[in-house]
Amino acid sequence: xxxxxxSSRYLVKRTGEKVFLECVQDMDHENMFxxxxxxxxxxxxxxxxxxxxxxxxxxxxxxxxxxxxKKERFSLILESASTNQTSMYLCAxxxxxxxxxxxxxxxxxxxx
Amino acid sequence: xNSVTQMEGPVTLSEEAFLTIxxxxxxxxxxxxxxxxxYPGEGLQLLLKATKADDKGSNKGFEATYRKETTxxxxxxxxxxxxxxxxxxxxxxxxxxxxxxxxxxxxxxxKVLA
Numbered sequence: 001x002x003x004x005x006x007s008s009r010y011l012v013k014r015t016g017e018k019v020f021l022e023c024v025q026d027m028d029h030e031n032m033f034x035x036x037x038x039x040x041x042x043x044x045x046x047x048x049x050x051x052x053x054x055x056x057x058x059x060x061x062x063x064x065x066x067x068x069x070k071k072e073r074f075s076l077i078l079e080s081a082s083t084n085q086t087s088m089y090l091c092a093x094x095x096x097x098x099x100x101x102x103x104x105x106x107x108x109x110x111x112x
Numbered sequence: 113x114n115s116v117t118q119m120e121g122p123v124t125l126s127e128e129a130f131l132t133i134x135x136x137x138x139x140x141x142x143x144x145x146x147x148x149x150x151y152p153g154e155g156l157q158l159l160l161k162a163t164k165a166d167d168k169g170s171n172k173g174f175e176a177t178y179r180k181e182t183t184x185x186x187x188x189x190x191x192x193x194x195x196x197x198x199x200x201x202x203x204x205x206x207x208x209x210x211x212x213x214x215x216x217x218x219x220x221x222x223k224v225l226a
Contacts, residue, residue, distance in 0.1 A: 004155065042201065042218035090155055099144055099205060101214065103155030
C-alpha cells in the first residue's frame with residue numbers, strides 16, 4: 001500500500017514564525033502536491049512538484065514556498081506565518097500517467 | 113475556467129436509505145471525473161472514477177455515471193451504512209494542465225444515523 005505521511009497531525013504557531021510542514025511518500029512517486037482544505041472552499045492547490053528540485057505554483061502560492069531535495073520528501077514552508085494561514089494542509093502523491101492521488105492524513109495548523 | 117460544483121451538506125440519512133450527492137462540472141475538452149472520500153481524521157482516498165462519457169465508476173456499493181450531456185457525475189448508493197459517514201469530494205482532472213492538476217469541489221458531509 002502507498003503510504004503518505006505528514007510530520008505532524010496538529011501544529012500551533014505564532015504569527016511571524018517560519019513553519020515547515022514535511023511530507024514523505026514511500027512508493028517512488030514522481031509527483032507530489034500540497035493542498036489546503038478550508039470549510040466551504042474544498043481543496044485548493046498550493047504547489048506541486050513533478051520531479052526532484054522541480055516545482056510549479058498552484059492556485060494559491062502566495063505566502064508559501066516548497067522544497068523537494070529528495071524524491072520521497074516534499075516540504076511546505078510558511079516564511080512568516082499569518083493567521084489567515086490557519087487551515088488543514090494535505091499532502092498527496094501520484095505516479096506519472098496514473099490518475100489516482102494518494103493523500104496523507106493532514107496537518108491541522110493553527111496560527112495565533 | 114474549469115470548475116466543479118457539488119451540493120452543499122450536510123446530508124443526514126438513516127441507515128439503509130438511498131443516497132444521492134449531486135456533482136456538476138464545467139470543463140473544456142474531456143475531463144476525467146472522480147469521487148474521493150475523507151473519513152474522520154484521515155486523508156482523502158479515491159472512491160471511484162470515470163474517464164469518458166457514459167462510463168460508470170463503482171466501488172463499495174457506490175456508483176456514478178459520467179453524463180456529458182448534463183455535465184454531471186452524481187454519486188449514488190442504494191443503502192447507506194453508518195460507516196459511510198464521511199466527507200465526499202467530486203473532482204476532475206484538468207485536461208488543459210497536463211497530468212497533474214485536479215480541481216476539487218467543496219465537499220459534501222454525509223452523516224448516517226443508526
